[in-house]
Amino acid sequence: SAVISQKPSRDICQRGTSLTIQCQVDSQVTMMFWYRQQPGQSLTLIATANQGSEATYESGFVIDKFPISRPNLTFSTLTVSNMSPEDSSIYLCSVAGRDGGYTFGSGTRLTVV
Amino acid sequence: QKEVEQDPGPLSVPEGAIVSLNCTYSNSAFQYFMWYRQYSRKGPELLMYTYSSGNKEDGRFTAQVDKSSKYISLFIRDSQPSDSATYLCAMSGGGGSEKLVFGKGTKLTVNP
Numbered sequence: 001s002a003v004i005s006q007k008p009s010r011d012i013c014q015r016g017t018s019l020t021i022q023c024q025v026d027s028q029v030t031m032m033f034w035y036r037q038q039p040g041q042s043l044t045l046i047a048t049a050n051q052g053s054e055a056t057y058e059s060g061f062v063i064d065k066f067p068i069s070r071p072n073l074t075f076s077t078l079t080v081s082n083m084s085p086e087d088s089s090i091y092l093c094s095v096a097g098r099d100g101g102y103t104f105g106s107g108t109r110l111t112v113v
Numbered sequence: 114q115k116e117v118e119q120d121p122g123p124l125s126v127p128e129g130a131i132v133s134l135n136c137t138y139s140n141s142a143f144q145y146f147m148w149y150r151q152y153s154r155k156g157p158e159l160l161m162y163t164y165s166s167g168n169k170e171d172g173r174f175t176a177q178v179d180k181s182s183k184y185i186s187l188f189i190r191d192s193q194p195s196d197s198a199t200y201l202c203a204m205s206g207g208g209g210s211e212k213l214v215f216g217k218g219t220k221l222t223v224n225p
Binding site: 001006033041042043044045048058092094097099100101102103104105106107109 | 119145147149154155156157158159162164201203212213215216217218
């Protein structure tokens, strides 16, 4: 299965600022997925990122708040913009393996103060 | 009704016990079923992956899918303290191109 390197692993940010999270995959993948895991909750999909096209956002998530880049088949970034304490969560990227299972990065633990 | 329901626990068992974790779902289009293990402050780790109905075994872990009942299970035999984690079920309608829908996760503690 694919290996994903995600960074930063954690950050503490001031409200009103932005944080960009990076995911690097060790193989070429068509789609990358970005999830959010709020404290004590399960994972919720933010958006799906295809290389060469606009990301597709889930209900409740908008591009202005969570812009995504997908410059090539092994890399993607998610930016959390104009942060508020409600954005404090773990953010995870994911790709689908050839066998159908999905692999996740180790996550970015974001605290907004 | 939520698409995927999972008892959040917490579940506490003695070392060596057989653990049964379960999820129910409502969307009959789901074809791919996964179980993830998540340690504290880590990303989810894929444990088991099953397509459609049936059983799959991997070491101490057995995954079962009953599509007629919309019910999936994960069994852990001879549980170990290192199995202490949150277990998440996840499912999707298509492989590779569709989003995963997750249960809320069950927190398991295996006591030595």
